[in-house]
Each structure stands twice: as structure tokens, then as C-alpha cells.
Amino acid sequence: MTIKNFWNRRNFLGSAGALAGMMLSARRLFGMRAVIPSPVEEKLTGFGATGNVYEELGVTTVINGQGTMTYLGGSLPRPEVAAVMALAAQHFVSIVELEQAAGKRIAELLKLPPDYDAIVTCGAAAGMQSGLSGILTGNNPKFIEQLPDLTGLKSEVIIQKSHRNGFDHQLRATGVKLIEVDSREDVKRAINSKTAMMHFSNFANAAGQIKVDEWVKLAHENQIPAFNDAAADTPPVSHLWDYVNMGYDLIAFSGGKAIRGPQCAGLLLGKKELIANALLNNSPHEDTLGRGMKIGKEEIVGMVKALECYLSEDHAALDKEWWRRLDSVSAEITRVPGVTTSFNVPDVANHVPHMHIDWDPRKISLAPHDAASALRKGKPSIVLGSSEDGLGMNSFMLKPGEEKIIAEHLVQLFKAHAV
Incomplete structure (x- = not known):
């Protein structure tokens, strides 16, 4: 099939419509500036009409500070990926x-x-x-x-x-x-x-x-x-x-x-x-x-x-941003007396910046498991890793600004359990 035959007007407009819908959804998810006319969005009725399919189903969305875990959905696909998948669905x-x-x-x-x-x-x-x-x-x-x-x-x-x-x-x-x-x-x-x-x-x-x-x-x-x-x-x-x-x-x-x-x-x-x-x-x-x-x-x-x-991608720039997010959370939560943080990058598997959060039990009466559970049950729901020694998080699956929400809720949690 030649390119000329493939891109006839009907095929192009059908694919472009699907592309517009997927890009619009991606814009809402990632905070992208609108580049596609909004009327496409108005065509969706019934399930999905609110723009939040999870809320319609009664499923809680989470702020993912744990990483690319399959049980949380892995990662958020790039808008470009959603767009080409929409194109692929047309044939x-x-x-x-x-x-x-x-x-x-x-x-x-x-x-x-x-x-x-x-x-x-x-x-x-x-x-x-x-x-x-x-x-x-x-x-x-x-x-x-x-x-x-x-x-x-x-x-x-x-x-x-x-x-x-x-x-x-x-x-x-x-x-x-x-x-x-x-x-x-x-x-x-x-x-x-x-x-x-x-x-x-x-x-x-x-x-x-x-x-x-x-x-x-x-x-x-x-x-x-x-x-x-x-x-x-x-x-x-x-x-x-x-x-x-x-x-x-x-x-x-x-x-x-x-x-x-x-x-x-x-x-x-x-x-x-x-x-x-x-x-x-x-x-x-x-x-x-x-x-x-x-x-x-x-x-x-x-x-x-x-x-x-x-x-x-500019992987050096991404790495710098991931560190910045962790540093910003650390700066806020370590203002609470007794809270300390440390950092590491695993040698292999999820080779990205990680932060460990620890606290003095004499100043904060809170078990790590209970801390993680409270964050998970909160609004918004926040998922961090936990162990007997404290909480753990990375930032490479966070959406812009979510590090501020995590810091705010951690500070509130630690202060609420201060001795």
C-alpha cells in the first residue's frame, strides 16, 4: 500500500479524530496546554463523560511515590504513545x-x-x-x-x-x-x-x-x-x-x-x-x-x-529533576524534630534516586507500617514503601507538583504523632 492510497481524506480524518481524543486525554492527565480543539471531548457520553473513569467506577487514584509497580499500574504512558495507539486502532x-x-x-x-x-x-x-x-x-x-x-x-x-x-x-x-x-x-x-x-x-x-x-x-x-x-x-x-x-x-x-x-x-x-x-x-x-x-x-x-x-530524552535532566523532588520533600519533613532522611541509588533495577525517611521514636510515636497505611488511606491517597526502619520513596513516577503534596501530608502526619 502506498502512502498516497493510505492517507486518503477519510482515513486521515478518522485517525486525526482519534488522535485528538487521545491527545486531549493526555493533556488533562499531564497538564499539557491544549493543542487540539475541545469539541472532540464533548462527543464522549455515558461512562467516561466526567473525565475521570476511576472515580466513576469508585476506584481511588493514588500519588505514586513507590515507583513502577505493576500493582499500581506501572507507569503513566507518554501522550505520544497514547496518540499512536489511537492511530493503530483504526486499521x-x-x-x-x-x-x-x-x-x-x-x-x-x-x-x-x-x-x-x-x-x-x-x-x-x-x-x-x-x-x-x-x-x-x-x-x-x-x-x-x-x-x-x-x-x-x-x-x-x-x-x-x-x-x-x-x-x-x-x-x-x-x-x-x-x-x-x-x-x-x-x-x-x-x-x-x-x-x-x-x-x-x-x-x-x-x-x-x-x-x-x-x-x-x-x-x-x-x-x-x-x-x-x-x-x-x-x-x-x-x-x-x-x-x-x-x-x-x-x-x-x-x-x-x-x-x-x-x-x-x-x-x-x-x-x-x-x-x-x-x-x-x-x-x-x-x-x-x-x-x-x-x-x-x-x-x-x-x-x-x-x-x-x-x-x-535528556536523561541527565530527568535525573536532576528526580533529585530535586526528593530534596524538596526532605527539606520540608526534616524540619519536624526527630525526622531524618538519607539517599541512595540502587546499582541495578530501578536505578533512580531513592530516599529513606526515618524518625526518632522518642519524638514521634508512629510505626512505619502505620505511617504508610495512614498515607494510603488519606485524601489524596499516597503510596510510599515501608519497612521496619521507616518509609521509602522515589520520585520518578510523580506528576509535577505531587512532591509538594507528599511533603505536606508527611509533615501533618509526623506532627500529629509527636510525643
């Missing part, structure tokens, strides 16, 4: 063809090596399952249909004991047995004819004896593919190609976290053959283990746009 396409085209564009954006490709998956966890499925089955239709029955297939995945976590359920769903190891010697003893893959949980890099660069070398020394679950490991932006350059055969990233793409989207990067086999094990293909992890045309297109935007 039918072959999903397989779209996945291949989107993967090619993603590989170009990330400047991946010639033997690497990508697909958009239904989150990083879906990428883990489909990626491993493709390693197990290859492109054999019989094997694809029989999963999680591993008769005739390799059936073991090696993982460091310290890297076990709730997300490895996606690996186990394929039918494999996870073989736990601690040391390089353990790995060598564990490798056998049934070994299908070596899996690395990137957020646990510091916890394991074998680090991220060593793990892939050890796998390749034994002709075994290596997978890296790097779901929450942007920023820094360079992680999007660092693990490819290390030689990992497959790498999964969340799309709806710091990249601010659709919440139900992720990236699976890897060797071309493995990416092709992963797609064969995923929706839209029927009778596959991944059929239930459907990714729509809108999410695929939205993920490409989100990545394009993320790569072009």
Missing part, C-alpha cells in the same frame, strides 16, 4: 507481519548487531516464557503444540539459587525443572544433555557469586543459550544494548516501567532465530503456550513509539 493488520516490522524498527533504534532481532511481548514475564519456549521447541510445530509436555525435548534450566524469585514461574510453566547452583563449579556439574538454557535475574546480580558478564561467558563456553531477565533495568538507557553486547542470547525488558510504554507490553531482544521461535510460541499463533499472552496491534505500535521517545 486491521497481520499481527505477525506487524511484530516483524516492529522488531526491525526496534533493532534499528537500538543499533543491535545484524544477527539480533526483537519482538514486542505482553510484558517482560511473557518474554521470559516465550523466549524459553522457543529455545525448547525450535520451529517444530509438534513440539510447540505439546508444551508443557517435554517428551523428546531438553528439560532443565540452570539458575543461581540467589536468583530465584516469583517471576521464574514463567520458566516453570514451560515444564522445565530449575536446577539451582551457587558457584562456577556447581554450574559445570549441573550441565548435562538435558540442559536447555542458563537463566540470569539481572536485579539479583549483586546477590549471586556469578556476575552478569561471567554468566553469559560460562553459558557459551558450554554451548548453552543465556537469558537475562532485565525487566526493571532501565535506566540507565544503555542497558537496552549492554546485555546484547555482552552476548546474551535473549534479554527481556518491561515496556510499561521507566520506558513509559503500554503497561501490558515488553521487549524481547535476542538472536534472530531465537526471536523467530519465540514468536512461533506466542499469540497470535493458536495451540501455543503463549496464546494467552496476547499483545495487541495498539500495544506493539505504542511500544515502538515509547522506545523512540525514551531514547531521545
Whole structure:
């Protein structure tokens, strides 16, 4: 289809109308100055007519000082992402063809090596399952249909004991047995004819004896593919190609976290053959283990746009703003006698500024859990992390001005429980 035929007047006006609606919603969400005429908004009647769908359903919206948590909705998609998703919703396409085209564009954006490709998956966890499925089955239709029955297939995945976590359920769903190891010697003893893959949980890099660069070398020394679950490991932006350059055969990233793409989207990067086999094990293909992890045309297109935007951002300026927000909260709450703050940036996974809030129990009689609960139940509802030692927060998912609201409510809370 040529551009001339595609952009006829009717198609353009229909897409432009949807674009206007999505951009208008984005303007209201992010406080953007109106650039689209407002009459589009007046067409919405019934559910959503108030402009706050959550309020209409009786669901409480929250100020998110905890970060890109899936149970809070991950992140707020960029207005540009909402706009291209609206455009994508106007037409039918072959999903397989779209996945291949989107993967090619993603590989170009990330400047991946010639033997690497990508697909958009239904989150990083879906990428883990489909990626491993493709390693197990290859492109054999019989094997694809029989999963999680591993008769005739390799059936073991090696993982460091310290890297076990709730997300490895996606690996186990394929039918494999996870073989736990601690040391390089353990790995060598564990490798056998049934070994299908070596899996690395990137957020646990510091916890394991074998680090991220060593793990892939050890796998390749034994002709075994290596997978890296790097779901929450942007920023820094360079992680999007660092693990490819290390030689990992497959790498999964969340799309709806710091990249601010659709919440139900992720990236699976890897060797071309493995990416092709992963797609064969995923929706839209029927009778596959991944059929239930459907990714729509809108999410695929939205993920490409989100990545394009993320790569072009001024990351140094963003980091500076995140620090400024935390500093402003700290300046207000530490005026309350007994309250102190400290700061850190995790080495990996949510590599953004974090602030820990502590207080002297002799001056403020309030347990951290009760403090977090009071904030959550307040109006507006504020979500911060809590532990036995105090409260924790980051600022990279806050909307402009919300740091002032958090500071105000924390000051009120601490003063109300002053001894």
C-alpha cells in the first residue's frame, strides 16, 4: 500500500479524530496546554463523560511515590504513545507481519548487531516464557503444540539459587525443572544433555557469586543459550544494548516501567532465530503456550513509539529533576524534630534516586507500617514503601507538583504523632 492510497481524506480524518481524543486525554492527565480543539471531548457520553473513569467506577487514584509497580499500574504512558495507539486502532493488520516490522524498527533504534532481532511481548514475564519456549521447541510445530509436555525435548534450566524469585514461574510453566547452583563449579556439574538454557535475574546480580558478564561467558563456553531477565533495568538507557553486547542470547525488558510504554507490553531482544521461535510460541499463533499472552496491534505500535521517545530524552535532566523532588520533600519533613532522611541509588533495577525517611521514636510515636497505611488511606491517597526502619520513596513516577503534596501530608502526619 502506498502512502498516497493510505492517507486518503477519510482515513486521515478518522485517525486525526482519534488522535485528538487521545491527545486531549493526555493533556488533562499531564497538564499539557491544549493543542487540539475541545469539541472532540464533548462527543464522549455515558461512562467516561466526567473525565475521570476511576472515580466513576469508585476506584481511588493514588500519588505514586513507590515507583513502577505493576500493582499500581506501572507507569503513566507518554501522550505520544497514547496518540499512536489511537492511530493503530483504526486499521486491521497481520499481527505477525506487524511484530516483524516492529522488531526491525526496534533493532534499528537500538543499533543491535545484524544477527539480533526483537519482538514486542505482553510484558517482560511473557518474554521470559516465550523466549524459553522457543529455545525448547525450535520451529517444530509438534513440539510447540505439546508444551508443557517435554517428551523428546531438553528439560532443565540452570539458575543461581540467589536468583530465584516469583517471576521464574514463567520458566516453570514451560515444564522445565530449575536446577539451582551457587558457584562456577556447581554450574559445570549441573550441565548435562538435558540442559536447555542458563537463566540470569539481572536485579539479583549483586546477590549471586556469578556476575552478569561471567554468566553469559560460562553459558557459551558450554554451548548453552543465556537469558537475562532485565525487566526493571532501565535506566540507565544503555542497558537496552549492554546485555546484547555482552552476548546474551535473549534479554527481556518491561515496556510499561521507566520506558513509559503500554503497561501490558515488553521487549524481547535476542538472536534472530531465537526471536523467530519465540514468536512461533506466542499469540497470535493458536495451540501455543503463549496464546494467552496476547499483545495487541495498539500495544506493539505504542511500544515502538515509547522506545523512540525514551531514547531521545535528556536523561541527565530527568535525573536532576528526580533529585530535586526528593530534596524538596526532605527539606520540608526534616524540619519536624526527630525526622531524618538519607539517599541512595540502587546499582541495578530501578536505578533512580531513592530516599529513606526515618524518625526518632522518642519524638514521634508512629510505626512505619502505620505511617504508610495512614498515607494510603488519606485524601489524596499516597503510596510510599515501608519497612521496619521507616518509609521509602522515589520520585520518578510523580506528576509535577505531587512532591509538594507528599511533603505536606508527611509533615501533618509526623506532627500529629509527636510525643
